[in-house]
Every structure is written in structure tokens, then in C-alpha cells.
Amino acid sequence: MKTEHLITVREFCVYHNVDNTFINSLQQAGLVSVMIKSNDTFIPETELQKLEKMISLHQLDINVAGIEAITHLLDRMEQMQQKLIGMHNRLRIYEEE
Amino acid sequence: MAFIDYYKILGIDKAATDKDIKNAYRKQARKYHPDLNPNNTEANKKFQEINEANEVLSDPEKRKKYDKYGENWQHGEAYEQQSRQQQSRQNNNGGPGGFEGFGGGFGGGEDFSDFFQSMFGGAGSAGGGRRTGYRGQDLNAEFQLNLQDTLQTHKQTLTVNGKNIRITIPAGIENGQTIKIAGHGGAGTNGGPAGDLFIKFNIPADARFKRDGANLYNTIKLDLYTAVLGGELMVETPTGKVKVKVKPETQNGTKVKLKGKGMPVYKKENESGDLFITYDIQIPVNLTDKQKQLFEELSKS
Numbered sequence: 001m002k003t004e005h006l007i008t009v010r011e012f013c014v015y016h017n018v019d020n021t022f023i024n025s026l027q028q029a030g031l032v033s034v035m036i037k038s039n040d041t042f043i044p045e046t047e048l049q050k051l052e053k054m055i056s057l058h059q060l061d062i063n064v065a066g067i068e069a070i071t072h073l074l075d076r077m078e079q080m081q082q083k084l085i086g087m088h089n090r091l092r093i094y095e096e097e
Numbered sequence: 098m099a100f101i102d103y104y105k106i107l108g109i110d111k112a113a114t115d116k117d118i119k120n121a122y123r124k125q126a127r128k129y130h131p132d133l134n135p136n137n138t139e140a141n142k143k144f145q146e147i148n149e150a151n152e153v154l155s156d157p158e159k160r161k162k163y164d165k166y167g168e169n170w171q172h173g174e175a176y177e178q179q180s181r182q183q184q185s186r187q188n189n190n191g192g193p194g195g196f197e198g199f200g201g202g203f204g205g206g207e208d209f210s211d212f213f214q215s216m217f218g219g220a221g222s223a224g225g226g227r228r229t230g231y232r233g234q235d236l237n238a239e240f241q242l243n244l245q246d247t248l249q250t251h252k253q254t255l256t257v258n259g260k261n262i263r264i265t266i267p268a269g270i271e272n273g274q275t276i277k278i279a280g281h282g283g284a285g286t287n288g289g290p291a292g293d294l295f296i297k298f299n300i301p302a303d304a305r306f307k308r309d310g311a312n313l314y315n316t317i318k319l320d321l322y323t324a325v326l327g328g329e330l331m332v333e334t335p336t337g338k339v340k341v342k343v344k345p346e347t348q349n350g351t352k353v354k355l356k357g358k359g360m361p362v363y364k365k366e367n368e369s370g371d372l373f374i375t376y377d378i379q380i381p382v383n384l385t386d387k388q389k390q391l392f393e394e395l396s397k398s
Contacts, residue, residue, distance in 0.1 A: 005290060007231060015231070015287065045232075045290050052230035053132045060123045060130065070133065081136060085273035093307040093314060 006042040009034060016055050025064040026054060031071060100168050101212045103150035111164070115155065122151040149213055159217060166216070231289025236282045238296050242266070244303040248335055248361065257281060257294060264296070269311060269363035272300040305333060311370025313359045319343065319376040334358040334372055341374070349378040 009023050026032045032051050035042045043051060054067050104111055107121040125147045134140035153159045250268040254261055262281055275297045282292025307314040317332060327345030331338045352375050359370030
């Protein structure tokens, strides 16, 4: 079995000084997924990056709805950046060096 | 070393209350925070300034010291005290430089300005603007390759933060593409996982070939006689010269496809793009009388 490092939501909230309900709201909005094992809630390692990014936004007074909107916009922004790189490379065909 | 006006950076005046500072910091951070500005070095730089301003102004002791010396800080006792520390810090800066080709270096570290260092010493406390997470920081680096280097999948050893890591660069990688090396970013804390290392590949425009994905384009000069009568031509491809047959009566601007002579398709083994060559027919110049006469005859035939 693959061992995975899990962090309890409780421990995580204390460390980051955020409320449990914040993680719950993020989970309800479908922005992060948690794992329930023997009556305790855990954050899988794979969700940490996303979650810690959201916490830094939360610390800037951005609420869950705002974080949700930003997450979608950032996804689209990344797609657009990828497209832009592709376009930039294609444009080189027409550029004289 | 220039004086930094932290009040100006946060857009507040000297009478600002703690709450004003907090609000101003958050407002600026919502605009420039790295998580909201991916791949934007300018915003990241700006955020560092904001962070530093907040680090000083939100800490009553630092703020007091900063306000006391202000623009005359170099005459202050603090400067004298710190200058020795500063020197040793700078000596350390000449440390391992990584490997050749690493352009941008590593982002993500919280760097404080020389001004900050000389007034307050080493790095600031972690409790200020941003708290580090369980997961280590992601690191960014850039690596330069030539088109020729991307013809084959190859292994490359990189030195990242003093550690050697061996990466595989797949054939056909394109300019601006990023590869993620999982777990090679900053170390995690409290047993958290390490961050990832992102390597962006810069491939400058090639002098010989224009590229569109896996396809390559090139314009080749063709003499009039071969164009009219047909013949053979040696054509350069990324993997060496090949012989190409020229059909008689080839028109100027004719495009010929050399199948499979383009770039390897990224992460698709044994698949390659094509090389398209366009003929640029050269009209002879400095004709002799004899040659002119022959062309006249031709034009009347």
C-alpha cells in the first residue's frame, strides 16, 4: 500500500490560525477534498498546495465565494498563458531575425 | 544603497494607525500577491516591496526605529552596528552559482532589500506578512536549449540549491514549455511535503529553421536553370543534408514537403513533423552579351 502523509484538519487549522469552518466551506464549494478516517478529518498531501494558496488569499480578507471565483479565473488565466506561448512561438515563423 | 519610503509603498502617511497599515497592506497584496499573479515577475517584485514595508511598519519596534532615523538612517547607530553583519552576508552571496544556462535563478525566497538588511539585520520574522505552510515552496528556474538539443530525449544534471538532480528533457520540447520536477522545491515544515521545481525551457529562434510545433520551415535559393530544367539539390535538415529532386518547370514559391524531417513530436516516440521548403528562384544577373542573346532567342521562341 502506498503510504501517504496525512495532516489532521485540526492540526492544520491551529498551525495556520484558521477556523475549521473555513475548510468546511471550501470543501462544500468543491474547492478542496478532505479524507475521513477513523472519525477524524484529514487533508491529503495532494490538496495541501491548493489549500495553502487559498489560506493566503483568505488572510487578505477574501471570502470563500471570492476564492472560488479567483480559482476559476486563475485556471482560465493559465490556459490563456499556455495559448499565448503557443501563439508567440507560431508568430516567430513570420519574424525576420 | 537608497532609502526606501515604506509609507509611500503602502500609500499611507506617517500618522497611519496599525489598522490603516494592515488594510493598506491587504489592499496592495490583493493586487500583487504571487498566488494571484502567476508567472509575473514584476508583480512578485512589487509584492516583495509591499511585504517588506509591512514587515517594518506593522512591527512597533521596527517602525519606531525606521521613523527615528528616516532618511538620515546612515548616520544612525543601527547602520554602524549592522554594517559588519552586512559585509559577511555579502561575502556569502558569491556561493554556488548553479549551472550554466540557468537564467532567472530561483524565485520564491523572501528577499529583503539591502536597505532593510542594513537597518534591521538578517531576514525578517516569518510571522509578519506570510506564514510558511506545511508544504515547501515551489521553485522556478529557467534553462536554455538550442533547437538542436531538442532533437533527442536527453538527460541533464542540474545543480539546484546545492543538490544535483538528474532530469530527462523529452525530445521535441518547445520554447516556453515548463517541466515540473515534483518534490525538488523547498523543504516542507512539520513533516509536510517538499514543494516542486518548475523548469521553464527557453529555446531561441533558430537561424536556419522556422518552427511551428513539430513542423519546420525553410526557404531555399534555387537557380533558374535547375528550376526550369529540373535536377537535384542538397537540402539541410536538422539531422543532416538530404538530396531532393527538383521537378522541371518548378515555379517560384513552390513549397515541398520533406516528410518526417521536422522535429520529433513531444512525448510521442518515433513520430516526427515535416520539413517544408519553399523555393526562392534566383534570376541570373550580370549577363554576358551571349547570354542576353540566348534569352532574347528564348523569348521569341
